[in-house]
Amino acid sequence: MSLFSLLGAIEIGLIFSLVALGVYISFRLLRFPDLTVDGSFPLGGAVCAILISTGTNPWLATLAAMAAGALAGLITGWLNVKLKIMDLLASILIMIALYSVNLRIMGGPNVPLINDTTLFTLLQPDGIPDYVARPMLLLVVVVLAKLLLDWFFATERGLAIRATGSNARMARAQGINTGAMVLLGMAISNALVGLAGALFAQTQGGSDISMGIGTIVIGLAAVIVGESILPSRRIVWATLAVIVGAIVYRFFIAAALNSDFIGLKAQDLNLVTAALVTVALVIPQLKRKLAGRRT
Numbered sequence: 001m002s003l004f005s006l007l008g009a010i011e012i013g014l015i016f017s018l019v020a021l022g023v024y025i026s027f028r029l030l031r032f033p034d035l036t037v038d039g040s041f042p043l044g045g046a047v048c049a050i051l052i053s054t055g056t057n058p059w060l061a062t063l064a065a066m067a068a069g070a071l072a073g074l075i076t077g078w079l080n081v082k083l084k085i086m087d088l089l090a091s092i093l094i095m096i097a098l099y100s101v102n103l104r105i106m107g108g109p110n111v112p113l114i115n116d117t118t119l120f121t122l123l124q125p126d127g128i129p130d131y132v133a134r135p136m137l138l139l140v141v142v143v144l145a146k147l148l149l150d151w152f153f154a155t156e157r158g159l160a161i162r163a164t165g166s167n168a169r170m171a172r173a174q175g176i177n178t179g180a181m182v183l184l185g186m187a188i189s190n191a192l193v194g195l196a197g198a199l200f201a202q203t204q205g206g207s208d209i210s211m212g213i214g215t216i217v218i219g220l221a222a223v224i225v226g227e228s229i230l231p232s233r234r235i236v237w238a239t240l241a242v243i244v245g246a247i248v249y250r251f252f253i254a255a256a257l258n259s260d261f262i263g264l265k266a267q268d269l270n271l272v273t274a275a276l277v278t279v280a281l282v283i284p285q286l287k288r289k290l291a292g293r294r295t
Helices: 003-029 037-053 058-081 087-106 119-123 130-152 156-166 168-173 178-204 215-229 235-257 266-294
Strands: 110-112 206-208
Touching: 003 037, 003 130, 003 156, 003 178, 003 215, 003 235, 037 058, 037 087, 037 110, 037 178, 037 206, 037 215, 058 087, 058 119, 058 178, 119 130, 119 178, 130 178, 130 235, 156 168, 156 178, 168 178, 178 206, 215 235, 215 266, 235 266
Parallel strands: none
Antiparallel strands: 110 206
16 A cells, blocks of 8 residues: 555545544434434535635634534434434434435535635645645544543533433433433534535545445444444543544555455445444454453
8 A cells, every 4th residue: 555545544534533423422422323424424515615615714614514514413303302203213314305405505416626725725834745734634633523522521511411322211310401412412423524524525625415425334334443442431532442443444445445466446345344344343242252261
């Protein structure tokens, strides 16, 4: 694998680590099977791309993408909490609706950002190639997101969200408004996904309606791989594991697709993904069996 391919894998891995953090909040902390991710990821990209292409400051465009993602998650949670629609079905409904919403926002299937100013062109240091600068800038964003999440989920409000996902009945008995916690958690989760979509659109030179296909699978794969590498229930280690899992996942994807002796092509991406997730799911079972034999 070339240095260019390696840095590209790290770049995409860092972007999808934000998706994985969002998926971790919904699936692990809230126990909410949220498929909105497949719609909120391209939503963030669409909002950011259309705003930048019309002359909006990239910072404001990125913040607007986060707000759009948060709104999508909020609506999903509202369908579940207020209208009593099953969590999985509510997320599927919003995911389907967002496909049309994204087309409306972009006014077509894609919005190019080839010659437009993005966050990465604004912040790129002099003398450093863009394929090196982008992973460095993304690393700063991911570290800041991780530190903010670690801080938030140690606060009273963050602990209330974790309690809601762990045992909603007990949380209500302690006076926690579990409905509000679900809404807040879903908003934070999809805000991170929207941010990832905005950054992805800016690094890839535009937004496309198909960029969200399989996003939830990638996020879940990153969470599962990360938990296999760094198993821990502490939130500080759990968020680190998710980030590491996303980078390792993208590294193995890039290594498999760039290895000529294996013979894999770009169309085999889903096959490689399924194989990696299967391995990640089997490894913990093998560890338990080996531990049982030793005892």
